[in-house]
Amino acid sequence: MDIRSISAHCFLWVTILFLTISISNPTWPNSPVSYYQDIQPILQRSCQGCHQPSQARGDLVLTSYTDFQRGGSEGKAFIAGEPNQSLVLDLISGDPPSMPMDSDPLTQAEIELFRRWIIEGAVNDTPKVDSDPTMKPPQYTIPPLISSLAYSPNGGILAVSGYREVLLHKADGSKLLTRLLGKSDRIESIVYGTNNNMLVAVGGTPARFGEVQIWDTNANKLIHSLQSTFDTIYGASLSPDNSLLAFGCTDETARIISIEDQKELVRFDNHSDWVLGTVFTTDGSHFVTGARDTALKLTEVKSGSFVDDINASNKGSGPIHKIARHPKLDQVLSGGEDRIPRLYRIFRQKRRDVGNTDFNLIRAFERQSDVINAIAFNTDGSQIAVGAVGGEVRIYKVADGNRIATLNADSTAVFAIAFHPEKDQVATGGFDGQIRIFNPNTGNLIKEFIPVPLDSVLTGAKKTGKKVEIAREKDNGVEATTEIKLAVSGMT
Ligand code: HEC
Structure with missing residues (x-):
């Protein structure tokens, strides 16, 4: 095995290791709740079926932070820092909860994520995806697979x-x-x-x-x-x-x-x-x-x-x-x-x-x-x-x-x-x-x-x-x- 193949190998394993770590690393109990990583996946799974641009029940769209913040026919869906005045929390945690409508309620842990996220300021941490002018072109050591x-x-x-x-x-x-x-x-x-x-x-x-x-x-x-x-x-x-x-x-x-x-x-x-x-x-x-x-x-x-x-x-x-x-x-x-x-x-x-x-x-x-x-x-x-x-x-x-x-x-x-x-x-x-x-x-x-x-x-x-x-x-x-x-x- 020559030096180049060793380096190819290392990159591979370092990368796999990195992937494994990033996938298995949960949100630590004391780190702030992330809209992007914690809240949005719940909205996507349990709510967006009825709250999306082509079907906005209650005039509420939950496919982006801006829409979520704008709220629906009843007004704002949440108020940063004010869990008790946040409609969304009220609706998902009632007994029985009224949202998500006609399906299994969110788990206690999920409701807790919403509550903590609102207490912590309901921050939008969605990464920006616009083309970054400082972005450097990738350097290739092997030709990458062509998919299209x-x-x-x-x-x-x-x-x-x-x-x-x-x-x-x-x-x-x-x-x-x-x-x-x-x-x-x-x-x-x-x-x-x-x-x-x-x-x-x-x-x-x-x-x-x-x-x-x-x-x-x-x-x-x-x-x-x-x-x-x-x-x-x-x-x-x-x-x-x-x-x-x-x-x-x-x-x-x-x-x-x-x-x-x-x-x-x-x-x-x-x-x-x-x-x-x-x-x-x-x-x-x-x-x-x-x-x-x-x-x-x-x-x-x-x-x-x-x-x-x-x-x-x-x-x-x-x-x-x-x-x-x-x-x-x-x-x-x-x-x-x-x-x-x-x-x-x-x-x-x-x-x-x-x-x-x-x-x-x-x-x-x-x-x-x-x-x-x-x-x-x-x-x-x-x-x-x-x-x-x-x-x-x-x-x-x-x-x-x-x-x-x-x-x-x-x-x-x-x-x-x-x-x-x-x-x-x-x-x-x-x-x-x-x-x-x-x-x-x-x-x-x-x-x-x-x-x-x-x-x-x-x-x-x-x-x-x-x-x-x-x-x-x-x-x-x-x-x-x-x-x-x-x-x-x-x-x-
Ligand atoms: C099966 C359809 C359905 C699902 C799934 C659903 N909703 Fe709703 N939602 C509605 C309907 C319909 C309304 C309109 C109010 C009503 O009729 O009670 C509504 C209203 C709301 C409102 C009040 C909007 C306003 O201002 O009037 C909020 C907040 C809300 N939903 C949040 C959620 C959240 C959060 C989830 C996921 C956890 C969710 N909903 C899942 C159907 C749904």
């Missing part, structure tokens, strides 16, 4: 997810143009607005916060950052008019926010596991969600109401990892654990029968060699690309389901695929952190590059590829991704 890729609508730029940043490259891979630095450790999904001036990146820091970043790509400036839920968020999509953003959450909800004012307009809670993908229909009236619970669901945007189960989940897929919409039609492609890409009609033409036939299914493609983690349509919808654990990407003709080419796209796992909007090119990214650009018709590799600048001290390692290999072998595959990425941040 997107071409700008005019095809000039390829946006690549990094650690705490989105990197904008010239689409041919010849130059790194800009680094968009944000607060989220992980960027899970990147989408461009169709007008070229907006890029939306969603992600978060696992078990801490989810974040939506809205960037102005003319000025390369973060215009808005919105926190949502207490975990990484996934599968972002924009409505056709670029006014709405949908995304999936680990709290089993899918949400829609308005791009203009970042207000949450829809919170859809009809899934029973993580929601990992969203797409809007061609007219923007509905949206489709795909989740680990194996379901593909159709929801009306305006009312937020569930409309239909698109797939017959007992006949259809296993847990769904990614979904993509046909660029011109109301058809959705899904892929996940059962390794079979499936193309569905979004709106059903027949009622479901007792046999629960998979009526909306247009085509089930060939079973892949491993779990599917990336899918994409080309611009005219004539081809799809499917990427799997194992590192293979296969290109299919949509019309007949025949395989056109097989790309050797990663040494371990592919997580991101994007077709160039004009040229016959498809970009792939995954666990080994390299971008590869292929011709989808021939399967020929056109260009291969590492999208992040690697620390010069370690370029020797980069040349041999040794350090990268060592980090990977030690952590048997995909699950180690977070630790390796965090090890990278340990260098900064």
Whole structure:
């Protein structure tokens, strides 16, 4: 084991140790109660179902400190320093308590947290997530996993997810143009607005916060950052008019926010596991969600109401990892654990029968060699690309389901695929952190590059590829991704 592999190792373990400590460290009995860490999670779990922008019972919204402070139809919900005059405390501690309405009361310990927080001044300690001008770009010792890729609508730029940043490259891979630095450790999904001036990146820091970043790509400036839920968020999509953003959450909800004012307009809670993908229909009236619970669901945007189960989940897929919409039609492609890409009609033409036939299914493609983690349509919808654990990407003709080419796209796992909007090119990214650009018709590799600048001290390692290999072998595959990425941040 050479010195570099030892250092890679140390970072890994220091990081794991750090994570373990920060997770297991409870609020000490005498430390002040934190709104962000103690109160907000309770509000989120027990109260926000009825107190959110799209459903504000008693005119009270409990999704942000400012709204909570503003109060509802009865006036302020709390008064700092005055537990006896704070309505919220009265309502959660009555006998029986009137809030949360129709569900289990909060525990004595939780009520005590509210009481102490109010006595201690009801301080808002939510961390600011605006882009920090002093923020230093991360220094990489190994290429970080690539979880998302997107071409700008005019095809000039390829946006690549990094650690705490989105990197904008010239689409041919010849130059790194800009680094968009944000607060989220992980960027899970990147989408461009169709007008070229907006890029939306969603992600978060696992078990801490989810974040939506809205960037102005003319000025390369973060215009808005919105926190949502207490975990990484996934599968972002924009409505056709670029006014709405949908995304999936680990709290089993899918949400829609308005791009203009970042207000949450829809919170859809009809899934029973993580929601990992969203797409809007061609007219923007509905949206489709795909989740680990194996379901593909159709929801009306305006009312937020569930409309239909698109797939017959007992006949259809296993847990769904990614979904993509046909660029011109109301058809959705899904892929996940059962390794079979499936193309569905979004709106059903027949009622479901007792046999629960998979009526909306247009085509089930060939079973892949491993779990599917990336899918994409080309611009005219004539081809799809499917990427799997194992590192293979296969290109299919949509019309007949025949395989056109097989790309050797990663040494371990592919997580991101994007077709160039004009040229016959498809970009792939995954666990080994390299971008590869292929011709989808021939399967020929056109260009291969590492999208992040690697620390010069370690370029020797980069040349041999040794350090990268060592980090990977030690952590048997995909699950180690977070630790390796965090090890990278340990260098900064
Ligand atoms: C199942 C729905 C539901 C849940 C869950 C719920 N509430 Fe309410 N809440 C209501 C309704 C409805 C009102 C309107 C008053 C009424 O009808 O009694 C209300 C009113 C309130 C008010 C008074 C607002 C005002 O100014 O009129 C407060 C404070 C409040 N809730 C706090 C909470 C807290 C804190 C929780 C979580 C611990 C919670 N609620 C959970 C339905 C709910």
